[in-house]
Amino acid sequence: MTWRRWLPLSGIVFVALAVLTILVSGSTPGTDDPASKVLSFYNDHQNRQILASFIFAAAVPFVVIFACVAAQRWGGVGGGPRVWPLVLVGGSVLLGAAILAAATIHFALADGADNDVAAAGLQMLNVIDNDFWVGTNAALGVMMLGAAGTLLLVPLRGARWLGWIALMLGIALYIPFADFFALLASLLWILVASVVLFRGTERAPTAEPTVE
Secondary structure, three states: OOHHHHHHHHHHHHHHHHHHHHHHHOOOOOOOOOHHHHHHHHHHOHHHHHHHHHHHHHOHHHHHHHHHHHHHHHHOOOOOOOHHHHHHHHHHHHHHHHHHHHHHHHHHHHHHOOOOOOHHHHHHHHHHHHHOHHHHHHHHHHHHHHHHHHHHHOOOEOOHHHHHHHHHHHHHOOOOOHHHHHHHHHHHHHHHHHHHHHHOOOEOOOOOOOOO
């Protein structure tokens, strides 16, 4: 068993790091909180919030690796269109970029709290930090739609159900309010897809024998 065998599990690592980020950061100030509360919070919890930023940033390579493995495994069989595996990988890159931007903004909040940054400036960063889910969910939606197209348009046995779920989640990620639940379900989808890829349960159908 080589190191390549373990690459599909990168999706599980990504989800674990994303969940760990939430646990470490805890309940942060909302968009309606006053500037004084934002300044006080990030002053009191600076080290914890900086750690959360680095954990979130560390999740990026794992989601890209997961998408590349999925695109190679699922998109490398049959004669289906090749555009969807590219959309899958491209979506993961967009998601990674959005995560890095969100982690940078969160780090700036924590770092600026004790560096004489005006409270109003921190409040503006806090609003952006809270609203960055718009771009993150949209990027994840691209990735999920790419996964759906790859699984549904390429003949695979045992994995098409993942494609239908990915299609529904990819659409829901662009619908206000529904996108929050789609985000949680997408993380669960990545966990399941990682296990499916690791076990190698999906297979291309064998050609029917021809009679001369």
